[in-house]
Amino acid sequence: MTERSAGTALPAFAPDAALRAKLANLSLVSQRPHGHLHTGGRRSRATGSSLEFADHRSYSPGDDYRQIDWNIYARTDELFVKVRESEETLVVHLLLDVSGSMASGAPAKLVAAQAVLAALGWTALASRDVVAGAALGNDLGETFAPRQGEAYVARLFEFLDRQRPSGETGLSRAVTAYNARALPHGVAVLASDLLAPDAPRAIGSLAQRGHEVTVIHVLDDEFVNPAFADEVELVDAERGDALEVLGDGDLLRAYRQAIGDWTSDLQRFCHRRHVRYVPIRSNWPVEDIVLRRLREHGTLA
Amino acid sequence: MTWAAPLAFAWAGLTLAVLAFFLLRPRRQRLVVASLFVWRRTIRARADDTWLAWLRRHSVLLLQLLAVVVFALVLARPERLATVELGPPVALVMDVSASMAMADGDGRQRIELARAEAAAFVNSLEDERRVSLITAGAVPRTLAAQTSDRGEVTRLLSGIRAEASHGRLDAALDMARSLANPAAGGIVALFTDQPPAEASDPVYAGVRTVVVGEPAPNVALASFQVRRRLDDRDAVQGVVAVRNDGTAGAVAEVLVSAGRGSPTSRAIELAAGAREILVFDDLPAAPGYQAEVRAPDDRLPTDDLAFASLAEPSELSVVVVGNEPWPIVRALQAVPAVTAQAIAVDSYDQANSSADFYVFQGFTPEFLPPASAVFVQPRAMPALGLDSPANANTRPLAVADSPLLKSIDVGDLVSDSDVTYAVPPWAQVDLSVGERALLAHGVVYGRRTAVIGFDVAGPGVTQAPWFPVFWSNVVRWADPFAPLPDGADLEPGRPARLIPHPRADRVAVTNPGGDSTEFTVPEPAVLEVTVPGVYTVRQFVGQDLMAQTSIEFAPGLATRTVRGGDSAGPSAAVDSSQRIQDQTELWPWLAVLALALVLVEWWIFHRVRGVR
Numbered sequence: 001m002t003e004r005s006a007g008t009a010l011p012a013f014a015p016d017a018a019l020r021a022k023l024a025n026l027s028l029v030s031q032r033p034h035g036h037l038h039t040g041g042r043r044s045r046a047t048g049s050s051l052e053f054a055d056h057r058s059y060s061p062g063d064d065y066r067q068i069d070w071n072i073y074a075r076t077d078e079l080f081v082k083v084r085e086s087e088e089t090l091v092v093h094l095l096l097d098v099s100g101s102m103a104s105g106a107p108a109k110l111v112a113a114q115a116v117l118a119a120l121g122w123t124a125l126a127s128r129d130v131v132a133g134a135a136l137g138n139d140l141g142e143t144f145a146p147r148q149g150e151a152y153v154a155r156l157f158e159f160l161d162r163q164r165p166s167g168e169t170g171l172s173r174a175v176t177a178y179n180a181r182a183l184p185h186g187v188a189v190l191a192s193d194l195l196a197p198d199a200p201r202a203i204g205s206l207a208q209r210g211h212e213v214t215v216i217h218v219l220d221d222e223f224v225n226p227a228f229a230d231e232v233e234l235v236d237a238e239r240g241d242a243l244e245v246l247g248d249g250d251l252l253r254a255y256r257q258a259i260g261d262w263t264s265d266l267q268r269f270c271h272r273r274h275v276r277y278v279p280i281r282s283n284w285p286v287e288d289i290v291l292r293r294l295r296e297h298g299t300l301a
Numbered sequence: 302m303t304w305a306a307p308l309a310f311a312w313a314g315l316t317l318a319v320l321a322f323f324l325l326r327p328r329r330q331r332l333v334v335a336s337l338f339v340w341r342r343t344i345r346a347r348a349d350d351t352w353l354a355w356l357r358r359h360s361v362l363l364l365q366l367l368a369v370v371v372f373a374l375v376l377a378r379p380e381r382l383a384t385v386e387l388g389p390p391v392a393l394v395m396d397v398s399a400s401m402a403m404a405d406g407d408g409r410q411r412i413e414l415a416r417a418e419a420a421a422f423v424n425s426l427e428d429e430r431r432v433s434l435i436t437a438g439a440v441p442r443t444l445a446a447q448t449s450d451r452g453e454v455t456r457l458l459s460g461i462r463a464e465a466s467h468g469r470l471d472a473a474l475d476m477a478r479s480l481a482n483p484a485a486g487g488i489v490a491l492f493t494d495q496p497p498a499e500a501s502d503p504v505y506a507g508v509r510t511v512v513v514g515e516p517a518p519n520v521a522l523a524s525f526q527v528r529r530r531l532d533d534r535d536a537v538q539g540v541v542a543v544r545n546d547g548t549a550g551a552v553a554e555v556l557v558s559a560g561r562g563s564p565t566s567r568a569i570e571l572a573a574g575a576r577e578i579l580v581f582d583d584l585p586a587a588p589g590y591q592a593e594v595r596a597p598d599d600r601l602p603t604d605d606l607a608f609a610s611l612a613e614p615s616e617l618s619v620v621v622v623g624n625e626p627w628p629i630v631r632a633l634q635a636v637p638a639v640t641a642q643a644i645a646v647d648s649y650d651q652a653n654s655s656a657d658f659y660v661f662q663g664f665t666p667e668f669l670p671p672a673s674a675v676f677v678q679p680r681a682m683p684a685l686g687l688d689s690p691a692n693a694n695t696r697p698l699a700v701a702d703s704p705l706l707k708s709i710d711v712g713d714l715v716s717d718s719d720v721t722y723a724v725p726p727w728a729q730v731d732l733s734v735g736e737r738a739l740l741a742h743g744v745v746y747g748r749r750t751a752v753i754g755f756d757v758a759g760p761g762v763t764q765a766p767w768f769p770v771f772w773s774n775v776v777r778w779a780d781p782f783a784p785l786p787d788g789a790d791l792e793p794g795r796p797a798r799l800i801p802h803p804r805a806d807r808v809a810v811t812n813p814g815g816d817s818t819e820f821t822v823p824e825p826a827v828l829e830v831t832v833p834g835v836y837t838v839r840q841f842v843g844q845d846l847m848a849q850t851s852i853e854f855a856p857g858l859a860t861r862t863v864r865g866g867d868s869a870g871p872s873a874a875v876d877s878s879q880r881i882q883d884q885t886e887l888w889p890w891l892a893v894l895a896l897a898l899v900l901v902e903w904w905i906f907h908r909v910r911g912v913r
Binding site for chain 2: 223
């Protein structure tokens with residue numbers, strides 16, 4: 001299940017060399033500054049101390065005299081200082097739903113979510129963004145402390161690889177707990193099947209925290225298009241409770257309609273809160289998800 | 302609505318089994334899904350109306366439960382009280398003696414011919430007629446009693462075979478008379494190959510005989526009635542219907558005599574199958590009248606003699622007091638000239654008891670009513686010398702010639718709930734268990750009284766063929782209007798003790814010569830026969846005539862006691878139809894409903910799929 005790469009055992013969901021090569025030219029999109037003026041890998045609309053020249057302005061007392069442009073002073077006998085662009089550090093929050101329902105599907109929805117987050121994490125670390133992460137179950141699970149630089153790629157993959165689906169979904173409680181850690185806001189990517197009534201509240205809570213949120217809604221074909229034609233007892237993978245149904249055409253049509261209504265409701269909810277909503281299926285190729293769909297939705301550029 | 306078999310409600314307990322099967326039913330497939338979140342939303346969206354959705358989900362279960370309940374109702378045999386029209390009863394007696402197995406010229410056995418004749422006869426009857434079917438073998442058997450189901454009678458007929466024994470026609474005909482007394486408008490039809498040898502044979506009196514085997518003329522009296530002329534109340538008019546049931550014409554002479562007077566005769570010629578009515582005007586007033594038809598070629602002379610009197614018929618009023626009176630009431634209503642009604646124990650009014658005959662079912666009145674009385678499993682009655690009932694632990698023995706057990710196999714009426722009594726001094730035992738009586742009858746305080754210890758309301762009892770026969774026997778014996786007990790023999794020089802109606806205070810006996818003897822109750826009244834003819838017994842309450850009974854005495858003939866005014870004759874076509882309150886069985890409709898429920902349940906289960 002793992003491949004050897006540069007002497008490190010990588011999990012199966014980790015992006016392979018070909019995908020990494022394609023991702024090298026991409027980075028996560030942040031549409032607004034988040035105010036973290038540390039040395040980072042991306043330009044900011046704020047000015048700062050990087051090498052990139054932006055403009056000149058008149059000298060004011062207190063300005064760094066090393067920034068005085070002596071050539072202009074020689075020509076005009078006035079003091080001007082050079083204004084340079086600032087380079088911002090973007091914090092990317094990778095949030096993985098590890099509730100029991102993520103185990104279903106072929107392949108499991110958790111595997112698909114791990115693969116997507118791994119690709120995004122690799123892209124972020126390669127872009128010198130800061131990556132933080134957390135596993136969201138019934139409550140806040142294991143966390144991945146904010147790290148910057150490609151040196152932490154393996155540790156990020158190991159963090160993702162350790163996650164196993166279990167327990168009930170408590171997205172809202174888990175997100176609230178994550179927000180309480182007071183990490184800098186940035187881009188938050190939530191990969192979940194959202195099979196919980198409080199899922200919209202959790203998304204809203206992330207957006208309210210100041211994150212630019214992308215929701216990757218992971219579903220599987222069996223869930224979306226169930227195919228049974230007789231009496232079955234459906235058992236909830238998380239709670240264990242049962243529901244007896246007779247799978248006739250009318251019921252399955254009504255179910256598919258309910259799925260459509262549910263995803264439409266989620267999409268509208270996300271749109272109202274400027275959250276990117278990216279529905280995917282667990283059996284889709286990760287390259288297609290990352291390189292095409294996430295780019296189409298503006299998460300990667 | 303009442304229930305013929307209320308114990309069958311226990312079958313409703315099967316609903317628990319249905320529920321258990323529902324709760325424990327195997328699940329066909331167990332499917333683990335990520336979440337029921339969307340499924341519940343789907344179901345909520347489909348189930349806007351909660352109780353309607355619940356009904357829809359559990360429709361199959363509800364239909365199954367309902368079907369079980371309805372089936373239990375069917376088995377409980379619900380009955381609804383309704384007014385039904387009952388036609389005169391008909392009793393078919395099939396001779397199954399060994400000679401009936403003989404074949405005639407066409408190769409068909411006589412029993413086959415008899416079956417065909419009987420089937421044709423049954424099919425020609427009106428729907429309202431109740432038919433009884435009796436076989437006259439070595440042991441006469443009642444195959445059907447007072448049934449309106451023509452199909453059942455036809456089926457039973459088709460199963461009748463000749464036996465390798467002689468036929469007890471006398472016993473079978475007696476049984477038939479108890480079910481369809483010709484004297485009261487019933488019809489007794491005998492299908493046999495042996496026409497009676499003598500015209501005076503009393504066994505065949507009033508019996509419509511169909512002889513199979515060889516065609517022969519059969520001249521018979523169809524009916525004989527006498528009435529006062531409308532224009533002259535002192536003159537009497539006799540109406541005689543004569544018919545030829547045979548296959549050849551006959552010349553006959555009809556004779557009608559009043560009392561012991563000289564007969565008036567008419568000669569007639571009857572073609573095969575013809576019927577003629579003769580009116581004899583200006584007959585003198587007499588206590589009794591006799592009609593006779595004589596034909597030289599008549600092969601069946603037993604249906605050639607009939608009697609009649611001027612008295613009005615008396616209806617016997619019977620009241621059944623008890624908690625489950627209806628089966629007995631229905632059996633009594635089937636007896637001709639009997640009006641029976643049921644009275645609950647709480648509604649019994651001792652002071653206003655005016656019926657002629659009471660049946661007390663598990664109930665003991667404070668005083669004996671002035672009527673005949675039958676006590677069914679009574680408590681101890683010291684006034685009648687009855688002790689407390691005790692369970693019958695051995696098989697009872699029947700007394701020969703019991704008037705209450707005529708044509709009844711004792712083994713049929715024994716059950717676990719029978720009780721016995723010490724034999725009271727006034728009673729004669731009919732059924733005995735050791736020293737105790739299971740059934741006894743007698744006269745006490747001037748009342749015909751019977752005590753019944755066996756269960757007459759148990760499961761299946763009311764449907765048993767002996768049940769109506771038994772109650773018919775009881776009525777015949779306990780009829781308070783009949784001063785001479787049924788079956789009593791009359792012999793010259795041996796006065797017969799008469800039992801007057803308990804309400805009668807004076808009895809007058811008139812012999813054929815017109816001489817009367819009066820007895821004032823409680824002075825014992827007797828009937829002493831001296832010369833052949835019709836003796837008349839009149840019972841009075843004060844100056845009012847209460848009942849008049851004609852008793853025919855003819856040496857060599859069995860004595861027939863005919864209630865006043867009844868005309869007796871072969872195939873007497875008196876319309877004795879009556880409207881009675883009877884229980885109509887509702888179970889066929891419920892059975893159809895139950896079947897429909899099962900079909901709907903099947904259809905829903907297999908055709909309609911939905912969330913349960």
